[in-house]
Amino acid sequence: ILQVVLMARLSIEEQRRRKREKERERRRKIREDPVKREEQREKERTKYLRQKEKRMRKSIKEMTPREQRQKRKEWKNYTRAHREKQKLAAACYQKLEENTPPSSDNEDAE
Template sequence: MPRASRSKIQLSEEEKKRRRREQKKLSIRRARAKMNEAELEERRSQDRERYRRKKEQGKIKTIKDYTPREQRQIRKIWRERAKLRRHKEKNSKNALRFVEQNTPPSSPSFSRIKVGNAIVKRNARILRIENNYLKKRILELESKMAKYRMRAIRSSNRENKEKTVPQKKA
């Protein structure tokens, strides 16, 4: 069934390509998240091999391939990024700590919510079972209806034939 919420706006080709790339990245990320240890190790070894081949072909330059001045610039960028990453991690930890400290203790209403959710799930399960039963019943009755409809048609055809066929006079 198509989504009703889709907008009628036409996307440009560039926007379509960008969305496709994002979806592809997302699907790859999901696939990697589902991998077990053996598959993950196999994937890592393939990545290492691909990186080694690119490095041998000269497509990837390592830090030693740059001039001393370029090395300093690159390392400066690395330091700034590392500092920014550490700062973000620190902020997220502080935010979590702040939320934990300022969250009131759980009240009995949460257990009421859980009970309510359980009731909702139970009712939904009962309705789903009843729905399935009624669907099966409908199919049975429709097949019976079709059978009796065909019987009626055949009997009416037989009666019509008997009426139209002339009787022999004795």
């Protein structure tokens, strides 16, 4: 019985993995096609405006001072993490550039 449960669990995890891969592929296709990308951006924009109308999303000036402080603290943390990530990526790229030997023009002749 335990083996059956484990197999079912593996298959569920496998299904989730496949679903994530398909979703990633779908998003990539949308990103690469300018028309679909513009449609997607328009859909997101209308969704945002609809949420704003229904008061599901507040602007910073509609928040209480306490909520404003919390939201700004979140933004500050997100920004700090993003900048740190960018610095790390730039450093990795720089190291890669330094450690990669120069390519020669006559590689095909060898």
